[in-house]
Amino acid sequence: MPDRLIVINGMAGSGKTTLARPLAAALGVPLIAKDAIKEALGDAVSVSLPTRSIGALATDALWRIVGMLDGTVMVESVWLTGRDEEWFRRGWESVGAPRGIELWCSAPHEVMRERFLTRVRHAVHDDASRIDDWEAAARVAAPITGLTTLHVDTSQPVDIGRLAAHVRQTLESDTHA
Known part of the structure; x- marks a missing residue:
């Protein structure tokens, strides 16, 4: 099981995936990204399932994969305020509740909304039909893990x-991280 967790969180369109890949490489840690798992599941399942159902399966798979790894592990997903606190806590506890850090990605509302609406993504996400949900979540979005937050x-x-230097320093010096 991991002994440290780096959580990349933020609204859809906040730049999490764009940040996570090069940051994981710079830190030399494995990156487990929920969307990559969700898209693979979407490709593998011949039955049309709601995006949230596939997302729940992907999140479960993410934590199971994380639990098989040692050392510091980076996870990237959306964990939303008022919706996902319990899901995050259960997953985190299932991998031994390692110390860690949350990187909360954000940009101005208009920037994230434009990214959300114009990006090209796998059909499993069904972004076009979820703009009202996105708007509601964006109004209250905030870090949820309880870990030290950057x-x-x-x-x-x-x-x-x-940023990698800051993350390393925080993980090494913070007794909660």
Whole structure:
């Protein structure tokens, strides 16, 4: 089981995936991304399932994969305020409740909304029919893990080397991380 967890969280369109891949590489840690699992499940299942059902399966798979890894592990997903606190807690506890850090990705509302509406994604996400849900979630979105949180402004390119150094320092010095 992992001894440290780096949680990349934020609204859909906040830049989580764009940030997570190079940050995981810079830190030399495995990245387990819920959307990659969700898309693979969407490709593998011949029956049309609601996106939230596939998302729940993907989240369960994410935590099972994380539980098989040692050391520091990065996870990337959307864990929404008022909806996902219990799901996150259960998953986190299932992998031994490791110390860690949450990177909360954000950008101005209009930037994230435009990204959400214009990005090309796998059909399993069904983004076009979920804009009302996105708007409601965006009004209350906030970090939910209870871990030490670093806020990352993703409205402009992020200096990955600098952020990686900050994450390393926080993980090494924070008794809660």
